Amino acid sequence: MSLNNQNKDILSNILDEKWISLDLETTGLDAKEDKIIEIGVVRFDGEKTLETFESFINPSCKLSDFTKTYTGINQLDVDNAPTFNSINNDLKKFIGDSPILGHNIQFDINFLKSHGLNLKNNKSDTWDLAYILFPQFFDYSLIGLSKKFKVGHEKPHRALDDAIATKGVFENLILELLKIDYNSFIKIKSLANKTKWIISYLMNNNNLLEIMKSKYLNDNTNDLYFKNILDLFKEMSNKSSLKPNDKLVDLNINNLNELLVSENLLSGAVKNFKKRPQQISMSLKIAESINNNRNLIVEAGTGVGKSLAYLFPSILYSIQNKKRIVISTNTINLQEQLIQKDLPNLKRLISKIPGFDNSEFDFNLLKGRSNYICLKKWQTLQNNENINVGDARIISKTNQWIHKTVTGDKNELNLGHPGVAFYWDHISAQGAIDCPDISSPCFLRLAREKANFANVLVVNHSLLISDIVSGGSLIPDYDILVIDEAHHLEDEVSSQFGFNFNTNIFNDLLSDINKQNNIWDKIRQYFINSNFSDTRINSFNNNVSNITKTIDQIFSEHTELYNFILSNLINLSSDENKFNDIRITSTTRKQPIWSDFEIQWQNSDNILLNLINQLEEMNVVLEDLDDNEINNYSSLKNSFGNLISQLVDIRNNYAELILNPKDDYVYWISFNLNKKDIFFNSAPLNVSDILEENIYLKKDSVILTSATLSTNGKFEHIRNRIGPSDADELLLDSPFDYFNSSLLCVPGDLPELFHPNYMQFLSDSIIKSTIAVGGSTLALFTSHELLRRSSKLVRPVLESNGISCLVQGVDGTPAQLIKKFINNPKSILMGTNSFWEGIDLPGDLLKLLILSKLPFTPPNEPIFQARSELYENAFFEYAVPQAVLRLRQGFGRLIRTIDDRGVVIILDKRIISKKYGENFINSLPDLKIDRSNLNQIPDVIKKWFKK
Ligand code: SF4
Known part of the structure; x- marks a missing residue:
């Protein structure tokens, strides 16, 4: 320009x-x-x-x-x-x-x-x-x-x-x-100067300052006291929260059926709407489940339109009974689709249905605390004399936005790469405690109050499970729950009902306390200026010095503990690679070395307990101060409270892992040697019991849905993993014609996985088939090692044929790779876990899908190993069904719309040579299978696409 x-x-x-x-x-x-x-x-x-x-x-x-x-x-x-x-x-x-x-x-x-x-x-x-x-x-x-x-x-x-x-x-x-307004300019300039940030030279340019000053004469903008959010609170004060009617009225299934079959109605709300019998069946079954307080598991193949199928009856039921329906998803993408597209479309459509008024319908999105900016932390941080560049940058970035946003949600911002995005944590509502004034503006409170008015409330699995952990304090009351992307629920419960902490986090927590010198000096000075008694000043000084000494002791004890684990405990690993995860079982605990570890830990624990007591004492000493007396004091108090509770948690978790393990939990230690870090982990063995007790038995109706829940046409595996034990079932095929739209190739001359030629065969297959389609290829791997080795072999050949290689971990983050792939489909995208699902590359963007191996979980993975022990025949009852689900998720990348066509190549002979291979084939849609040798595969692919 x-x-x-x-x-x-x-x-x-x-x-x-x-x-x-x-x-x-x-x-x-x-x-x-x-x-x-x-x-x-x-x-x-x-x-x-x-x-x-x-x-x-x-x-x-x-x-x-x-x-x-x-x-x-x-x-x-x-x-x-x-x-x-x-x-x-x-x-x-x-x-x-x-x-x-x-x-x-x-x-x-x-x-x-x-x-x-x-x-x-x-x-x-x-x-x-x-x-x-x-x-x-x-x-x-x-x-x-x-x-x-x-x-x-x-x-x-x-x-x-x-x-x-x-x-x-x-x-x-x-x-x-x-x-930008003058006040913001001056604020950024002052932050830049304080932190010696690279932009400070420009911000101090005299001529720039003169122009900004001249603007100031005509600029009435001052730090509006969060008018944006206060206006929203005012608006809400006139509304009343959703309260269920005393008498509940069932959905009329016949009327619902008529509405669903009338194409005119839904085509008004949904672009390119096509009536799909599977979608109608799903809607009707969900309506019945809601009416009868039943739980339901529904698998709806790609293209069924499952979100519309569950939203439509949910909305009608909620309007007619004023009952809240909670929808939980795993991914932000799906949340955005529901909030930005499906729900607004359906809200418009409701006004056309006799007897339903869309002004009575409200929907909202509620997220976990860490997503919302905390105004108190934000204000405190910007006044911090010791602010660093990362914090100065995040304050400057949010400085104008914070006065305009109506959500305070970080998703509205581009926080950039993890190294800078990380500073969001310092201004997010996560860990914000002790908010003194209930009438002060707060985006988290705004989101929670808005949730009270919502007929349909969209949350994610993380918040859904946090709500259970916190005893139901995060999500307003609800009785009907739809869990979409339900196959992720087990992992979420495992992570939230278990623990995971590492030595580096622990050390960072302790370093944070040691960094408070400046504020200690200020408090001391304040005590002196305010003529506090000598006893109080001395007690304060003693506290500071005790805390500092104890932290030094912990650092040295902890280093010993760390070295002990690396030099002794590591030998407990039965794995060839000693630095893979070590599972802590009852056998491990009987080893003599474990007793030494317990003694070593006891030493650290005594000192940690000492520190916690000293911090609590300090909290009492500081109790009656406030922000007016000591600048930044409330931030200190906040972080103090937080710190104590985090240290108490770590201490309890250590004790549980080392001394008092629970019978129904699995424990393990893992390593990141590059970062000199050790992780201590736990997870519940049985997630379905937790869900049964906390959700299924408490709610009227829970609908679990996903495109991949069944294996071999049955729900046994998923029911076993996440329940509900009493749920009705519905299995709906995709409306896509897979038989004519897709081709499965398993090369006839494919060697076994452990054959010395396998690696060469794998890379030759990738090269030949990718060149045959001219790019537009996604290759999925089950391990980083295999991905790395294959990409090294295929990259030079493919790039010399004009096809770009986009390799996870080498050529960018997953999001960047997908963007590059969409910009230049003459590419092959090669990735591991995160690429097996959630990627949507419709039409000609994706023509060829290569699956390098059947996606079995490594048998030494601690949670998998421990859960396997609960089965009589773990391989057939647990390992195979889990791998089948994963394969189906990977396969699901290929055909995304009714007009898509594509080829999938599976390069794992077990799918043909082993008896259990049938489970994989039978779980895929009905499609043609080609067994030509590798040399013929390029021609087979070309011919098939010409058809
Ligand atoms: S209520 Fe809590 S989250 Fe909200 S602004 Fe106050 S301290 Fe922050």
Whole structure:
């Protein structure tokens, strides 16, 4: 986008010295290990480009295929280029003392430093500016921002082009910065100065300040005291919460049937609506279950339209009886579909049904605490004298949004990669305790109060189970529950009814206490200034010194405990790889080494108990202070309360794992040696009993649904895993014509998994079949190791055939890979667990699905192993059904709409050679199976697609 004259003048005025924009291309991301291969620098004055510097750099190493494809730079380009040392002086001279601009500039600065050029110039960063100025923008990459601002960027990932694009993005960001209100500008500037954040140089630019000041004269915007949220509370005060009618009226099944078969009605609400008998059957069965207070398990194959099938009767029942229906999902995607599409559509449709008034219908989404911003923590953090860059960044990012949002939900923001997203935890309602004033604005309370009015309340499995754990304090009363994506329920209950803590978290908690020196000094000073008695001051001083000493003791005891586990306990592992999970069984506990471990732990435990007591004493000492007396005091008090309860939990969990295990739980220890971390874990053995007691027996009707619940046409396995024991059943096929839309290939010459040729055969199969369809391929693996080995073999061949390889863990996060795949379907996407479900690639985006192995759970996985012991024939009753469900989920990626066509190749001979293979085949839809040898498979695929 070209700038108008006025903006050009503004930029020349602000950028009153000559800046340079710099970018590097490198062989990787590690500044110590990897090498620079290209440098691009542009010097500019205002918006005018003055001169450029550009050079390839010889890294004295071979470029990887990935680097060559990513940058378009060839081996020859760099082999003939100067080394970094030989251009170092010229580059240094070119940069001079100009301020340096870059996109993630610290990355480039680190690389230059490791190559011998240590630049101390002032700097600015377009990523940081975009992250805070456009808190909701979905793509902070240079490509994404260039597109947004229509900045020319013809050759992304080439150094000079990137440097020029960064300059263009910077200009637009400065103009955006000028649009924010004066108070926000001053707040961000002060946070940047306090933390020496990279944007502070720009924020202190005198000319920029002058423009902002002149704006202030006409700018009445002040920190509106969260008017957005207060208005919502006011609106709600006139509404009354949902209260069930005294007399409940059943759904009229005949009327419901008539409504469902009348295509006119639903086609008004749903785009491209097609009447599906399976959808009607599901709706009617759910209506019957609600009327009769029955539990129901429904499997609805892909394309049935199950959300509409359960929402329609639920809404009608809720309106006619004023009863709340809770819908629980596993994924955010499904929640969004329900809240943004299905429920609004159905709300419009209701007004057309005689006797139903849509003004009586309300729906809402309720999430767990960590999703909502806590205004109190947010305000406290921004006043913290010791705030760090990560916190300053998240405060600046949310600074404008917080006054506009009506939900306070983090999902409205793009929090970026995990390294920066993590700071959200410091302002989220998770762990916020002791909110002093019930009338103060609060997004969490707003969400919970809104939930009270909802006929249909959408939650996720995590909140559903947390609600049980907390005794029902999180979700308003409800009697009817629909659990969609029900196959995830077992994992959620396992994780919330068990525990998982690690040594690093424990150490971080303790370090947090030690970081409070500043506040201790302030409190001490306050005591002195306020003429507190010497006794009180001394007691306070003693407390601080005791706590500090005890923490030091714990650190050293804990290091011993850690070393003991690594050098002794690890030998209890029966696994070849000693650092896989170690399950702690009754046999383990009988080993002499375990007794030594108990003694070692007792020492740590005594000191931990000491610390907890000291912290509690300190809490009493500080009880009568408040925020007016000590700045930031309530944050300290909050974190204190939190800390004590977390330490008490950790102590109890340790004791349970080491001394007092429960009979119906499994315990294990796992390791992350890279991060020098040990994890202590537990999970209940039997989830269905927990659900039975806390949900199924307490609610009138619970509907469990998913596209994959049955194995071999039966619900026995899922009923065993999650119940309910008394549920009715309904199994509905997909309306898709799989026989004509899909083909299953299992190569006739496929070797057994442990045959020495298997790996070569696997990679040849991937290469040949992917080339035959020209990309549009998803390859699913059961382990990272297999994925890594296969991708190394297939990448060079496929990329030389013009097909990009997108490999999980190598080429980006799962979300980034899917985005890249959609942008360039001439690719193969290779992934493990997270790709087996939840991916929707309709039409020609996905033509070929490759399943490398039958997805059996590794037999040494502790929960799986412990639960297997509850079966007489664990392999057939537990391992096979579980793998069948997983296979069905993977298979479900292939055909997403009625017009899709696709081929699936299964490269695990057991599906044919073993008797149990029938269970897998019989659980797939009826489809053609081809057993040609690998050499013929490309032709088979091509012919099949031509048909
Ligand atoms: S009520 Fe709790 S979550 Fe809400 S603003 Fe106050 S401290 Fe934060």
